[in-house]
Amino acid sequence: MITTEPVGEWFWDVTVDVSDQRGAANALDLFTAVHAQMAHQEIAAGWGRTTISLAPRDAVAQPLLSWQGASPAGEAAAVDRVGLVAGRLLSVQSDVPGVWFESGTSHRAEKLFSLGLDVWGEGGGLVTLSTFSDAWLTLDLRERAQPAVHAENAPRLAAALRGMSEVLGSAPDPGDPTRHAHPTATGFEDLSEEGADYDDSWGTFEVPARWQKLMRLLPDGYPEQGYESWTDGPVRYAKVLSRDQVMGYLWVGTAEDAAGYEPRTAAGEAAFEEGIPWLLHFAKARQAGVPPLDALREVAGSHGVSELHDIDSLDMLQEYSGRH
Known part of the structure; x- marks a missing residue:
C-alpha cells in the first residue's frame, strides 16, 4: 500500500566541495547521481515535483532563491550566482516516482520515495531517503504476511541502498521506527516473527492522515456542510479520472446518508487536489436536501467520472485506493 507518511527513512552524512564557488553545482551533481543510482536499480522512474531553496541558515523561511520543477540538474548556475557560502543552507527535495511489483505485475506510484539533500555553506551535508510503500515489508500495513511481494521488491531496495552508499561514500543511518515499520541499513526488519507494532497501522494512522490532508484543502466548515464521512455498510462508488488515470473514488453509503472521496494515493498530490x-x-x-446516492448519480458517467460500482464496505474501498 502507498502512504502519505513515510514507512521508513535513511540518512547519509556527506561532504560537498564548496571551495571553488561551484558548491551548488557539486551538490546538485551529487543529488542527480544518487537519483541515477535509484533509477539503475529500477526503483525510481523519472523525476517528480522537486524544490530548491537557498536561504540564510538563521532565516530559512526567507529564501534568497527558490525554484520548483522536475529535474534540478539545470538549476546549479542560478544557485551558484547567489552563492552557497558560509551561513547559508541549500535544500533540495524531490518526490520520486517509482514502481513496485506484485505477482509479477509492475505498479507505479508518483511518490514512491522522497529524496532530500541539505548542504551547509561550509560543505557539510545530509542526504535523506524516505519510502511511502509497504512493498519492502514481510507484513503489509494490516499485518498480513506478503512473502511473494517482499521477495519481488525487498532485494531491489537493498541494492539501491548499497548503490547510494557507494555514491555517497558513507553507510546509511536508518531512521527511527515509524508507525508502520523498523528501517535497517539494508531495508526493514523482518516483522513476521514478532509482528508489527500495530495490527492495522493503515487503518489506525494512514486513513485518518489522508482525511486530514483533504480537510486542509477544503474551506473551513466543510465537515458540517457535507454528508457523514463514514459508514459501516456497503458503498457504491465511481472512479474519478484525469487523462485516463484513476485519481480516486467518490463513494456513498447505500443504507446511510454518508458520502466522501478516497484519493488513490499512488497518483500523488494530484489525487487529493482532484477530489x-x-x-x-x-x-x-446536502445543503439542497439531495440524498447522497442521487448526488452521486448526477455525476456518474459524466466527464471524469466512471459508472457506478458496488463494494462491501468503505474499509475495503479505502484499502483498494491505497493498494492500486
Missing part, C-alpha cells in the same frame, strides 16, 4: 471539487459538490447537494 476537492467533488467533495464540494457533495456539500452543495
Whole structure:
C-alpha cells in the first residue's frame, strides 16, 4: 500500500566541495547521481515535483532563491550566482516516482520515495531517503504476511541502498521506527516473527492522515456542510479520472446518508487536489436536501467520472485506493 507518511527513512552524512564557488553545482551533481543510482536499480522512474531553496541558515523561511520543477540538474548556475557560502543552507527535495511489483505485475506510484539533500555553506551535508510503500515489508500495513511481494521488491531496495552508499561514500543511518515499520541499513526488519507494532497501522494512522490532508484543502466548515464521512455498510462508488488515470473514488453509503472521496494515493498530490471539487459538490447537494446516492448519480458517467460500482464496505474501498 502507498502512504502519505513515510514507512521508513535513511540518512547519509556527506561532504560537498564548496571551495571553488561551484558548491551548488557539486551538490546538485551529487543529488542527480544518487537519483541515477535509484533509477539503475529500477526503483525510481523519472523525476517528480522537486524544490530548491537557498536561504540564510538563521532565516530559512526567507529564501534568497527558490525554484520548483522536475529535474534540478539545470538549476546549479542560478544557485551558484547567489552563492552557497558560509551561513547559508541549500535544500533540495524531490518526490520520486517509482514502481513496485506484485505477482509479477509492475505498479507505479508518483511518490514512491522522497529524496532530500541539505548542504551547509561550509560543505557539510545530509542526504535523506524516505519510502511511502509497504512493498519492502514481510507484513503489509494490516499485518498480513506478503512473502511473494517482499521477495519481488525487498532485494531491489537493498541494492539501491548499497548503490547510494557507494555514491555517497558513507553507510546509511536508518531512521527511527515509524508507525508502520523498523528501517535497517539494508531495508526493514523482518516483522513476521514478532509482528508489527500495530495490527492495522493503515487503518489506525494512514486513513485518518489522508482525511486530514483533504480537510486542509477544503474551506473551513466543510465537515458540517457535507454528508457523514463514514459508514459501516456497503458503498457504491465511481472512479474519478484525469487523462485516463484513476485519481480516486467518490463513494456513498447505500443504507446511510454518508458520502466522501478516497484519493488513490499512488497518483500523488494530484489525487487529493482532484477530489476537492467533488467533495464540494457533495456539500452543495446536502445543503439542497439531495440524498447522497442521487448526488452521486448526477455525476456518474459524466466527464471524469466512471459508472457506478458496488463494494462491501468503505474499509475495503479505502484499502483498494491505497493498494492500486
